[in-house]
């Protein structure tokens with residue numbers, strides 16, 4: 001498998017999932033501004049939307065959309081148990097992947113992290129985000145994971161919660177989410193993925209500095 005990723009973006013959830021499974025993959029870094037891979041290729045030829053992640057399977061198929069990629073990885077590496085194998089469990093997994101992708105990632109964090117979003121958009125996202133986090137807080141109270149055990153949805157949620165630090169969202173207001181995020185960061189897969197991607201993110205910022 002080849003994973004096209006940008007450091008600390010939503011693609012980190014696939015890296016975490018691959019590490020959970022102890023799977024081998026090639027990680028191809030994409031500069032989200034220039035849309036070039038680290039070896040200078042045009043990423044738009046892989047995903048015309050220019051968005052990461054994209055995953056090239058061992059059969060050469062290119063898959064896009066985080067929720068689909070995460071479910072593909074879980075299915076390709078069944079020994080890791082990253083997705084429930086019963087239909088009810090799969091339905092719940094789909095529910096949480098959709099919630100994270102639409103209510104948190106796109107509706108809340110994208111406007112808060114986007115320099116081009118105006119103050120009105122950011123205020124709207126913060127208000128709606130607070131309600132979504134309140135809902136998540138209730139679900140996580142008394143639970144270790146989103147589902148019965150660690151799944152690709154936890155990998156995605158942990159990746160998204162990591163963006164709080166770059167926004168006005170203070171997770172202390174939601175103690176169950178805060179404790180969940182702290183727990184998840186202690187998982188070896190998450191700690192390894194975040195530490196590697198923090199280094200790559202720093203290097204990308206250095207490269208973008210004028211005169212670099």
Ligand SMILES: N[C@@H](CCC(=O)N[C@@H](CS)C(=O)NCC(=O)O)C(=O)O
Pocket residue numbers: 009010011032050051052053064065066067101
């Ligand atoms: N619908 C896509 C959204 C992916 C997405 O928003 N990716 C962000 C990083 S988290 C990105 O590539 N942003 C670059 C850009 O907007 O140009 C998915 O779920 O995979």
